[in-house]
Amino acid sequence: MKISYLPEVFTAAMPVLEKLEAAGYEAYFVGGCVRDLLIKRPIHDVDIATSAYPEEVKQTFAKSIDTGIQHGTVTVLYGGGSYEITTFRTESGYQDFRRPDKVTFVQNLDEDLKRRDFTINALAMNRQGEIVDLFDGLGDLDRHLIKAVGNAEERFHEDALRMMRAVRFMSQLSFQLEGKTRQAIVANHELLSKISVERIREEFVKLALGPDSRRAFREFLDTGLSEECPGLKGQKARLAIFPDLKAGPDEEAVFWSLIVIMLNLPVGQIAAFMREWKNSNAMSQQVKKIVAAFDLLSQRAASDFDLFAIGRENLQAALKIADLLGQPLPGRSLQDRYERLPIKQSSELTIDGQWLIRQGIKPSPALGQLLRRALTGVVEGKVDNDPDAIAAFLQI
Incomplete structure (x- = not known):
């Protein structure tokens, strides 16, 4: 050729x-x-x-x-x-x-x-x-076949990460695993435990974000590879939701948030799980915020201050997850409400602690409470974001 x-x-x-x-x-x-x-x-x-x-x-x-x-x-x-x-x-x-x-x-x-x-x-x-x-x-x-060169078992004993690469290529290329190659993964999946988490994580994320991620994820579960990954051993039943998602995730933070939600991890265990996977602190914090936003939006009607606290990116991510899980929320309405908020960041408030001190408020817990009242009042539209208006609202 x-x-x-x-x-x-x-x-x-x-x-x-x-x-x-x-x-x-x-x-x-x-x-x-x-x-x-x-x-x-x-x-x-x-x-x-x-x-x-x-x-x-x-x-x-x-x-x-x-x-x-x-x-x-x-x-x-x-x-x-x-x-x-x-x-x-x-x-x-x-x-x-x-x-x-x-x-x-x-x-x-x-x-x-x-x-x-x-x-x-x-x-x-x-x-x-x-x-x-x-x-x-x-x-x-x-x-459209992913087939090992020569003897599949030998290839996987040489480099066990190749088993993760196989399912990653499934996702990225929409190919199938060749029969003997798949059998060799099933027979040797325990070898994946010998590989550094950093390398596994790289392949796992690429798998998750590929165009055929749901089908590849099913093979990730069915071949036993998931059993050798941090925090996933014995969790096949919970993770089996992923292949049935409406679509695959399109960004990494959404993917990790989905995994945390499927595993039903308590808030206090999210950081440890993310550390096990060698994720950055920034990614861990982002996932915690997205999961908290998803939980809040799923359980009750969000106030304007809830939306302010969630923020635009976390709101969009939580709405994506709800849609993927087949639990649609009034996304357009929530996003429209967020965009109509008078301010989007605490730093946009026209007063701060120093301003309150100049008004005669002594540094104390009460000062923080006044700031919180002012912020909530502005966000909820009860008072204009103007120092004089805020002073009258706080009655100081």
């Missing part, structure tokens, strides 16, 4: 391949960029594999960075762009089920492609646009 038209991301990188070939080495575009080219997905960068050893790559180009030289990867700065170039290699010895104990540089593209995870990622393309396909990756692209 030969590709006659290449997008700019490839043509811009072509001089890199030409320079390597001119120096006497083989060079190919490899992996996901070739896959995405063939199925017409957006491509943001390209990966290049070569027969040149890392030191030979560095000698070929004037500017380079040793980004992963121990594994054969050098980042080359050339023609106004930066390109990761990796030497053909084989790997062996995966004692931690993730990183190879030994990397061996080889001169053969075939050996390099054999170590890759799935057939659709074991594709290469030369400078002429000719596709190298040793494992029927093209056929699996046509069949």
